[in-house]
Structures are given as C-alpha cells and as structure tokens.
Amino acid sequence: MPEYKAPLRDIQFAIQEVLNYEQHYQNLPGAEEASPDMVAAILEEAAKFCEQVISPLNPVGDREGCQWQAGVVTTPPGFKESYAQFIEGGWPGLSQPVDLGGQGLPSSLSAVVYEMIASASHAWSMYPSLTWGAIKTIAAHAAPEVKARYLSKLVEGSWSGTMCLTEAHCGSDLGLLRTKATPNDDGTYSISGGKIFISAGEHDLTENIVHIVLARLPDAPEGVKGISLFVVPKLWVDEQGVMGEPNGVSCGSIEHKMGIHGNATCVLNFDGARGYLISQPHKGMSAMFTFINESRLGVAQQAQAHIEASFQGALAYAKERVQMRATPRVLPDKPADPIIAHPDVRRMLLTQKALAEGTRLLNYYCAQLVDISHASNDAAERARAENELALLTPIAKGFISEISMEATTYGIQVLGGHGYIAEWGMEQEYRDTRITSIYEGTNGIQGLDLLGRKILATGGKVAESFLTQVQTFCSSQHPAAVAPMIPALADSIQLWLAVTEEVGVKAMAGDVNAVGAAAYDYLMLAGYCTVGYFLVRSAEAAANNSGSGDQDFYQAKINNARFYIERLLPRTQLLTATIRSGSDNLMAMPEATFGL
Template sequence: MQTYTAPLRDMRFVLHELHPAKPLPGTEEFTPELLDTVLEEAGKFCAEMLLPLNAPGDEEGCHYENGVVRTPKGFKEAYKAFNEAGWGALNADPQYGGQGLPETVAKLVEEMICACNISFGLYPGLSHGAYLALKSHGSDELKDFYLPKLVSGEWSGTMCLTEPHCGTDLGLLRTKAVPQENGSYKLTGSKIFISAGEHDMSENIIHLVLARLPDAPPGIKGISLFLVPKFLSDESGKPGARNGVSCAAIEHKMGIKASATCQMNFDDATGWLVGTPHKGMQAMFVMMNSERLSVGTQGLGIGEAAYQGAVAYAKDRQQGRSLAGAKYPDKPADPIIVHPDIRRNLMTMRAYNEGCRALGVWVAGIMDVAERSENPKEKAEAEEFIAVLTPVVKALFTDLGFESANLAVQTYGGHGYIRDHGMEQLVRDSRIAMIYEGTNGIQALDLVGRKMPANMGRNLRRFFHPVAEFIEANQNDPAIGKLVQGFARAFGALQLATGFIAEKALKDAEEAGAAATDYLRLFGLVALGFMWMRTAKIAAEKAMQPGPDHEFYQAKLATARFFAERILPQAGALLFTIKSGKASLMALEDDAF
C-alpha cells in the first residue's frame, strides 16, 4: 500500500530559509504564513484525494471505445474537486481568474501531486502549459476567450507536436494548415503520443497544434502554431459543434496508465493561428520549457514517494541482526534499517530528493524574477540562468527519480517486485519522464550544443559566478570549510570539463555529443552540491541552537556530509570520462553492431 505525507518542514526550509524570495510586483500579499497554509492544504488534498486513486487508476487504466476515452473510476470527481479548490489556478494571472502565487509555491504543490498520482497530474499540467503558450503569444481575442476557461479547468489543454514519422526532429512534420477567408485555418494531419488528447473530465479540450502553412519554408523555420478546440463554441461561448478532431486510439503503456496517451487525427479541423506565421516553435518553446521543468518535478515527486515508502518498510521489516550486534535484542531480528547497504539506499534517495527540491525552488524563484521583475537587466539575466538550468533540471531530476524508485524496490526486496506495496508502479511511472518533453540525451545535447556556447558562454556565468563566490567566502569556514573544499574540487572538475568541451567542439561537433550526457550529470551534481553547501551553512549555525528544530538541522548536516563524501566524488570520474573523448564511442562501423 502506498503512503505519502507532504515533507512540509523541508519545503518551508527551502522556501523561507534557503531561498527567501525577494520582493516582486504582485507578490506583496503572499506572506510566509499564507504560503505555508497553501502548502499544508495542498498536502492534505493530494494525500486524501489523489493518492487513494493512484494504484486503482494504474490497475484500471483508461478505456477507449469508438473515439471516446474514459478515465479510471474516481478521476472525474477528483478533477472537479481539484479545480473547485483552485489548485490548477495557483500561479495563473489574476486577470484570467488565477491566484497569482509565486512559481516557487506552484512547483512545490506540483511535487506533491506527482508524488501522489503522476497520471492525474498530467491533465492539469498540460493545461497550464497550454495556458502559458497562449498567454505569451496569443492574440488578445484568443486570450480573453480561452484563458479563463483553461485557468478554471472547465476546459483542458494539450500540446500536439509528435507525428508517427518524427519526434524530436520537428522540421519533418507534415500536418498542414490552410487559411480560410474568415481568418481561421483548416488543419489536416495526425499526431501521436498526445497526453490528455481525449478524456471525459473537462467539457472541452484545447489543442495547441504545430502545422505548416502552404507557403511555409522547409524545416523547423516553416512551423506555425494553431489553437484547435475539440468543440467549436456557439454564440453563447459554450461548446457547440464537434470540430474535425478525433482520437483514433490510446497507447497501452509501461506506466502512467491512468493518463490517456492518444493518437489524434485532424481532418479539416478549424483552428486559429497563435503568434505569427512560421514562428510556431518560439511559442511552443514557452510551453515546452515550462513542461520540462514540470517533468523534472515529476521525477522529484516519484523520488519522494519512493523514499517514504522505503523508509517505512525498512523500519518495519525484521531481517537478520546488525553487523555490530543486535540493536533490538527484544525482537526476533533487527529491522533492516540497521544494515549499511539499506542505509546507503535510503541516504542516497534522501540526498537526491532534498537536493533536487532545493535546486528546483531556486530555479522556480528565478522564473518568478524573469516573469515579474520590472528591471530589464535583471529579467535578462534571469532568462539566461533559466536557459542553462532547464535541461539540467529536466534530465537530472528524472534520472534520479528513476534511480530512487529502483532503490526503493531494492530496499523492499521481493516485496518491492510484486504489486502489493506500489513500488514497482513507481518504477514504471517514473520511466517515461526520462523520455518525453525531449529525451534526456536531447537535454544533454541542448546543454552542450546550445546553452553552453550561447552569448559567448555568458549564460554559464549566471551559475558559475555565485558558486565561485560562495566557495571563496566559505572554504575556510570552521564549521563547513572541509565540505566546501571538497565541493570546490567538484566545481573545478566542471570548469575543466567545460573548457575541454568548448575547445574540442570547435573542431569536431561529435566530441561535444560524446561528452554531453556525462557533462549534464557533472553539471547536475555540482548544482546539487551547491545547494547542499548552502544548506550546510545554514544548518551548522542553527543546529547549535536548542529548540524543536534541532534534530531537523542535525539531519540536514548529516545528509550534506553524505552527499559530499559518497555522491559528489563521482564528479572526478565524470571528468575523466569526458576527457577520454569520442574515440571509443565512435570506433565501430555501423555494420559491426
């Protein structure tokens, strides 16, 4: 049986102590007390409403018949309760019915949703992505009509990119859009792997579809974005006639079975242009970047659920005796939490989760600056930071979430492999996050091929400079100096790897490609290390103070040391791997495989 309790104390630490928000326009009313209340209520809703549907939803899955998709029992009612409580409108613009809360809080709520029921979370998550793309690039007429419905959850949204013959290489897509005399367009084509493409929870579904105009130039520069509703609206604004959009089938998947993954057909479907012709990728990337950060949060949510389940089992399951002698002599055997290898599993998951939570909220806070700041220079620097960290968050968090789910299964042993405890579902559900919204290999290529060289490497400074300043200020600190010195070596490895790739890539692009995945992991470990060093600095000061939080800060210090001593040393090995170059990777001829 799956269990979950929102890690509210750690969330408050990250939100108020590690990353206290700077004053930004529109956030003045959101006091720490108010934000804490929002998180507490979200934790209750997710644990009480979404978690009980997770295992049954996985067991039942979605049902498809004659173009109609039905979600598992209880999902429709949960979706209604979710929207009535306003959870889907947390960080949306009040102009369209949103609550305007900071992105930091929204990401923490997303984590809770994903920990309890990742399949459910995809439905409102896709809607928010559609909201962002439309808000950023849609006409005032489209925004005023559609955004309030998306924010309220009355209507849901999708992103329709992938086609049967093309995934990442969107320049190959064939869906066509023909202009009509009334300013609309007729779209024809097929899309696959469309999450929430068809379901029974909202009265209308708004598809954002990439397609080509008749005069489109070839490749990715000829793609436009269109809004295509499932139902066309009548004169009152209510859903009316069915549009030329249909679901041909749903996929039978390894995981996230309660999320409808659809094959969609567009047959002379009426749509409207979003943004300018042939500039659809600019608009879609607003949605994709947001979704990539949200997918990273999915990995974190799964990781937290896996950790909590593994801890509960390790404390309860009795097996053997401690290597140091019986720790619980009054029991027939010690609980397995006494064993070093079990603790390695648990500490690894804990260090990953708390580090990712800290890094995710840091990035979300910079997103708030990019969205709300009135200082152009500050906004530009925030956007440069987000550009660099987006692929890191997406790939690292999902890699580590999958690793944590597997560590949880290993902790349970045979009981993890069977379905009763829900751990194997976490493994299956977490695997897709490493694939969709751009595979993690694509994220790595994006980091080394686009983000690293952008602006002559200036974007990297948004991360490198604060890290270097922290090391300089704290490497001789009596409490954490030794930890910081070890961290400095890992940061040095990242700097050396960056220079190596930058030099090699000028002569041979395959060298950058060969290093990409290892470089992203190295970058990610250093980013987590920076969060743990900052955490250790705060914890070292507060752990000396008596009070109810003494154990919390002591645990923070212990976990920081574990990360620094048992995980961060991987940075050195990654540097050696990167510097080995492409030779052994590319040595075999294709036919030799």
Template sequence: MADYKAPLREMNFLLHEVFAAEKLWAELPGLAGAVDRETADAILEEMAKLAANTLDPINRSGDEEGCHWNDGAVTTPQGFKEAYATFCEGGWGGLLGNPEYGGMGMPKMLGAQVEEMINASNISFALYPVLTNGACLAIDAHASEALKQKYLPKMYEGTWAGAMDLTEPHAGTDLGIIRTKAEPRGDGSCSITGSKIFITGGDQDLSDNVIHLVLAKLPDAPKGPRGISLFLVPKYSVNEDGSIGEHNHVSCGSIEHKMGIKASATCAMNFDGAQGWLVGEENKGLAAMFTMMNYERLGVGIQGLGASDRSYQNAIEYARDRIQSRSPEGVKQPQKAADPIIVHPDVRRMLLTQKALVSGGRALSTYVAKWLDTSKFGEGDEKKKAEGMVALLTPVVKAFVTDMGLDCTILGQQVFGGHGYIREWGQEQLVRDVRITQIYEGTNGIQALDLVGRKTVANGGTLFELFAADVQSFIDSQVDREGMVEFLQPLAAELQRLRESTEKMVAASQEDPNAPGAASVEYLHLFGYVSYAFMWAKIVAAALPKVDADSFYLGQVKTARFYFARLLPRTQALAGSVNAGSATLMDLEQELF
C-alpha cells in the same frame, strides 16, 4: 504501501530559510504584494491534504484499471472525475495563471512545491492539469487578446483542459519535418489537417472541452523548423457567448498501452479540417511553444522528484518495520527474533542515497523556479541574467532529476527485496511510472545535447559563467563561517573541475563535430552532481545555526555530509569520460556493432 505524507517541513525550510522566498517575492516588481508567507503556507497545507486524501487513494487503482478507449471516446479510471472536480473546485488549475483572466498569479517557487505533492501522490492524475497549465502559458504569452479572453478563464477553472500536439509518427525530436497542414479559411482562422501521436490528455472525460495547441505548416512556409506555426484548435467549437458549439472535427483514433502512467490518456489525435486560430506569428510556432517548455521541463523534473520521494517514504517505513538478521554491531532489539533492516549498512546506503538525491532535487527545482520567477516578474539586468540561468539550468533539472528519479525508485524497490517486485507494495508502479520522465518533453539525451550545444558550446561557456559566478559568490559569502569549510572546499574544487571540463569540451568542439554529442550525457550528470553540491551547501548554511535546537536541522547537515562523501566523488569518473573525446565512440564501423 505507506500513506503519502507531504514533506511540508522541508518545503517550508527551502522556501523561507534557504531561498528567502518571501523577500524575493516582495522585491520582484511584477509580483509585489501577490503572496506572503501566511498565504504560501496555507496553500501548501491545503494541497498536502488534497494529495493525501484525494489523489493518493486512487493512484494504485488508477494504474490497475487504466484508461479506456471506445469508438473515439476516452474514459479515465474510477474516481478520477470526482478527484478532478475537487481539484478544480479548489482553484488549483489557476494557481500560476494570469489574474487578468481569472488566475491566482502565484510564483513558480510555490507552484513547484504544489506540483511535487500532486506528482508524488499520483503522477497520472498530475499530467492532466500540467498540460493545461502549459497550454495556458503559451496562450497567455502569444495569443491575441480575443483568444485569451475566450479561452483562459475556462482553462484556469478546469472546465476546459489543454493539450500540446507536437509529435507525429515520423517526426519526434525533428519537428521541422512535420506534415500537419494549416489552410487559411478566409475568415481569420485556418483549416487544420493531420495526425499527432503521444498526446497526453488529448481526450478524456474530465473536462467539457479540450483545447489543443497544434504545430502545423501554412502554405509556402519555409522548410524545416522555421516554417512551423502554432494553432489553437478546440475539440468543440466555442460560440460567441462562450458556450460550447459543434464538434470541430478533432478525434482520438486510439490510446497507447504503456509501461506506466496508465491512468493518463496518451492519445493518437486526428485533425480532419478542424478550425484553428494562429497563436503568435506565422512561422514562429516553436518560439511560442518554447515559452512554456522551460516550465514544462522543470515540471517533468518535478515528476521524477515526486516519484523519488514517494519511493523513499515507502522504503523508510518498510526498513523500520521489516526485521531480518542482527545488526553488525550486535543485537538491537533483543525482544524480537531479528533487528529491523535499517540497521544494516547497505540498507542505510540505499536509504541515504535516496534521501540525499530527493532533497537535492527538491532544492534544485526550487532554485530553478526562483530564476523562472525572476525572469517573469523581474526587470532590467536581473531579468536578463535570470533568463540566461533558466536557459542553462532547464535541461539539467529536467534530465538529471529524472535520471536520479529512476535510480531512487529502483533503490526503494531494492530495499523491499522481493516484496518490491510485486504489485502489493506499490514500488514497482513507481519504477514504471517514472521511466517516461526520461523520455518525454525531449529525451534526456536531447536535453544533454541542448545543454552542451546551444547552452554552452554555442556561446563559448558564457551561460555557464553565470552559474559559476553564483556558486562562487555563495562560497565567498560563507568562507568565514564556522562549520562551513568542510562543504565549501569540496564545492570550490568541484566547481573548478566542472569549469575545466567545460573549457576542454568547448575547445574540442571547434575541431571535432562529434565532441559535443560524445561528452553530452556525462557532462550533464557532472553538472547535476555539482549543482546538488551547491544546493546542499546552501542547505547547510541555513541549517547550521539551528542544529542544537532542532533535530530536523541536524538531519540536514548529516545528510549533506553523506552526499559530499559518498555521492559527489562520482564527478571524477564523469569528468574523465567528458574529457575522453569521441574517438572510441566513432571509430567502430557500423557492421561491427
């Protein structure tokens, strides 16, 4: 396996040349003065070192050893405790945290690049801090001041970790039927009783305490999702002076034996009268939970992106070294018995597909992070617009980037041929690790339903028009620039295709209740490919003036041409499926399956 090298050149290109991040950061009222380019570049360089020197070396060994469970205690693989200590010493756990409680207050646009490096080097390790970050977001936004003061500083430090406890054995997506109970204790806290499954980092040996955010129902709560509350439940009680107290009747009953991410502890958790404190309002637990969901779902998309880039890095190194047969154009390396496989058209197809999807996904995740920053730190109409863009694009970046993530890891494996199927080269681990990203934090099918149902049909396409207006504004701003027409014309045509499919789907949904579900996955993919086209057009706009000065920029433009010529045409088939209706899906009787 190739050693991981963070793509710092491309990350800096996106931040500073494509999206003008430092200008945005200076203009956002809640962020002004918090970060400049020098600081941002230094942060990325330091994480690149940590990812390459500390996290990447324990990735394969962590997969081979996995986590262990013994009598309620979870042990992570060798080297993880030391790596976690190094991670915490660098202050990485508080990178995006609220400065009032010890965080650094950095923007998500910067955090997205940091997360990619962590995930590309070691997805299993990345899951421990990412769950803590999510818990901190919910606590910071909804908990009482006392809870914030008591828990956030230690969680930003990494001394205490976080976990999100949603799923139950009988209740996955349908959280309204959860059974975990919360009984008031008369002292402002509640007694939490119930069981949760699939809890990432529910227990581990990395931190001194685990702070669980648990969905539960109070007595006489309304039925369904409107009766769910959110509670903070520490593994160990915390004394008034901040020290750790007694065990809080929170236990790990077992860990799952999984296809991938084996060094990440996926736990079954039991709460046996554990003491917990309400976060936010009674019966408004889902609203509190969804505060962090947009960040977490973008984070899962970035997991798919990280695995994609790791697979591409491995594959390109292998393709340059592996010699097999001669080039169709004639001998390229006469001094050797054969030419490197990178000369063969089909190998180049696989590599370029990876490169185009990885760079497109990196740009889209940065674009969505930009809107997250604006929704968090902005004001007025721009803040409201950003909230709408985040709502619309979150399911796209979560589902499409992870679907492409699996495709990219498989393509990388295919470049290796038989060597990609054995453990030695690391490609099969990436395929196994990335697969979960399509499943957790809401399966990609659920993301597609969310995009179509709540984010499009429910508002008659109003949120879609926000995105369409942004694309059109870009097209209008570039229409007179030399060299842009070959990208702007197809982008405009694809935007129109997406708009027509959106309008037809919204209209069909008024008559056919199955129409949204029937079209949802293909519609999300259609949206994804058009979004990547938008990103590639923005990349070209930034790169074109510099193609003669630096080969990096020429590579960006040539990859964009490949994307527009070879990948974007997939939208034609997707639009056909979106517009086909639900009849052929629903007409087959169950007994005929």
C-alpha cells in the same frame, strides 16, 4: 501500499530557510500578499487534498488505466470526481492572473503545490499541468480575441489544454512534421494531420480540450523554420465563448504503456479542424518553447516527486522489516534487527533522501527564477533569471529524471521481493518515472542543448551568473559543520569548467562529434555539481538555525549534505574521465562492432 505524506517541514525549510521565499515575494511585484502565513496555510490545504483525495487514486489509476471506446476516453474511477473537487477548491487558478479569474499568486507557489500533486499521483497531475502550459503559451503569443475566447475557461479548469507536437514519423526531429494548416476565408485555418503520444489528449474530466498544435502553412519552408503554431479546440467556440459542434478532432486510440496508466496518451487525428494561428507564421517553434520549457520544468518536478514517494515507502518498510543481525545490535533480545541498521540499506535510503532534498531545492530555485523572469521590474534581474533558466532547465529535466530512475530502483531493492510485487506500490514508482527521461526531449537531447546550444554557443556566458554565485559561496566563510564540505564542492566546479573548455577546444579543432559524445556525461556532471551546491547551502542554513530548536531536524540536513559530498559527488570524477576519453571510442567503431 505506501501512503504519501507531504513533507511539509522539509518543504518549509527549503523555501523559507534556504531559498528565502519570504524576501523573494516581498521583492516581487504582485506577490506582496504571499506572506509566510498565507503560504503555510495554502501548503497545508494542498497537502490534505493530495494525501486524502489524490494519493488513494494512484494505485487505482495504475491498475484500471484509461479506457478507449469508439473515440471516447474514460479516466479511471475517482479521477473525474477528484478533478471536480480540484476545480471547486480553486487550485487550477492559484497562480493565474486575477483578471482571468485566477488568484494572482506567484508561479513558484504553484510549483511547490505541484510537487505534492505529482508525488501523490504523477498520472493525475498531468491533466492540470498541461493546461497551465497551454495557458502560458496562449497568454504569451495569441491575439487578444483568442485570449478572450479561451483563457478564462482554462484558468477556471473547466477546459483543459494539451501540446501536440510528435508525429508517427518524427519524434524529437520536429522539422519533419507533416500536419498541414490551410487558411480559411474567415481568418481561421483548417488543420489536417495526425499526432501521437499526446498526453491528456482525450478524457472525460473537462467540458472542452484546447490543443496547441504545430503545423505547416502552404508556403512554409522546410525544416523547423517552416513550422507554425495553432490553437485548435476539440469543440468549436464561437465569438461569445460558447461551445458548439465537434471540431474535427478525434482520438484514434490510446497507448498501452509501461507506466502512468491513469493518464491517456492519445493518437489524435485532425481532419480539417478549425484553429487560430498564434505567434507569427513560420515562428511556431520559438513560441512553442514557452510550453516546452514550462513542461520540462514540470517533468523535473515529476521526477523529484517519484524520488520522494519512493523514499517514503522504502523508509517505512526499512524501519519495520526485521532481518539478519546488525552490528551493533538494535534488538539484542530478538533474533534479527530492522534492516535500516544494515550499511547497504542505509546507502540506498540516504541516496534517496539526499537526491530528494537536493533536487527539490533545484526545482524550487528554478521556480524562483521563473517568477523573476516574468514579473521583476528590474531588467538586469530579468536577464539574469532568463540566463540561469537557460542553463538550469536542461540540467533539472535531464539530471533529475536520470537519477529518479536510480532512486526508485533503490525503493524496490530495499523491499527486496516485496518491492517487485505490485501491491506494495514501489515498482509503480519506477515504471511511472521512466517516462520522465524520455518525454519533453530525451536526456541525450537535454545534454546537447546544455553543452552545445546553451554553453558553447554563448561562449559560456549563459553559465556565468550561476557559476559565479557558486564560486562566491565556496570562497566565503562557513560554519564549522559545513567547512569540510567546501573543498570537494569547489573542486567539482573546477572540473565542470575544465571539461567545458576541453570539449570546446576539441570541437573548434574539427572534432564534429566532440559535443555529441560528451553531452550526456556532461549533463550528469553539471547535475551532480548543481545539486551538491544546493545541499551544501541547505547544510549551511541548518547550521545557522540549529540554535533555534529542532536539533535533530537540522543535524539531519547537515548529515544529508555530508553523505552527498562524500558518497555521490565523487561520481563527477568518473564522468570527467569518460568525457575526456573523447569520441573515437564511439564513432571510430565500424558497424561490425555492433554485430551487424
């Protein structure tokens, strides 16, 4: 079983030497206390907690799973005790407001910590991360009395939160949901209906669970324009914030899943459960996107975390496993060499490494944008950050979760037959990451969102800031070690721009399936370009700092970017060809093509 080690040197390089978090925090109102020394100390303590407390529970959670008995869910052994330690250490409130009991540090710092938590155990990490989304949603949209009743306990971590969207008859098409909300005389609402696939919907880690629920009012119009948003606690909370009787929320069952067994995925029944309307009537979807966008960025981090954990396990094995003779020989006096000396094993390991480090930079950059969009005093900077987040959120969620499946497959493959055996832990990484391409909007939906709703619907304006940044970088002067990588990166950006225009022209000319047929490949093309940009930036930072010592570390960053540019970025050419092939090879086919 691989032992997770937080890659603190890589993390520090990403946040300080590439993305310059120190300057970012100096410019961010309220973040002045986040000095490099404080950040380093927090990350070191988080690493210890993740390595020593959470990581050992990852195989336990997978093996034992959550147990359901008469509506009561018990988490795997060790989860409850470790969660109590998590609360005791103050981790839930790291980036929450001071006036609610939090520590007031930037949300980007929590994002860095979350990578370590998710790498240690994806299933465990979902309990606190869903709570953080609930906090942001209530804080952004609820009335003051609702905030006063719920937020401090959620920040403390003694209560947890969920999002309740999906119903049995509707998955991503939430316009079809049927859960009803009936007004009561006291200003509350009675919520009735059933929700499925509710992560952390019932468990034994916290005193109360606060559900954020989509439902319809009696006068609601059809479709997504008739959805409202409610806060519905498992146990009712009175005006003094005291918990009382059960509130008509019950867990009908938990799902038996391919992965993330340590997190309870619940069927929840709301039987006249009382709740409070948050946001305006019939405006629930726009309010819920506060939670959804937070969760999509969290999913991107979960997917990246699996790449890192899988790479660590595969690398450790490849260094020790001796099999076949390499050219040149590594152990000339032995009958075989370590498999890391073989080209195909290196291909898989370097793919994992490049993807782990490139997607880490993308996630941390998105975290910086979240800081700016929430806290900057500069309206123009907030608008820039919001535009870039609109562009990069579907790319981060969709692209990283897709290539996480590829990378974790390599983790299995490097170990060969041992990778297929549960005791080595590598097949769990693949099973657990598989959900990341599905929940919080499947990746086909992420592609439609990126190409249709974000780029084409805005005439490309949403992409202007980020693509200008990349093009400016490409046109600037670069160190000798980096300059050879620039033409390929610049060409990939030109491909991205060209296919954007081409699909837009087809759609305007009346091809109703042009966007849908191109969306997934377009998402992947955008992802390869974006991650390529961040890896070349990291190579430049390494080249500029290489005289300060730690030569091997910095040269590895340059080599990593070179591998990506030469071996992975060319995939954009294939994706361009498939996008240009159009929609007829999908939609002009009769049903008989499928054998129906």
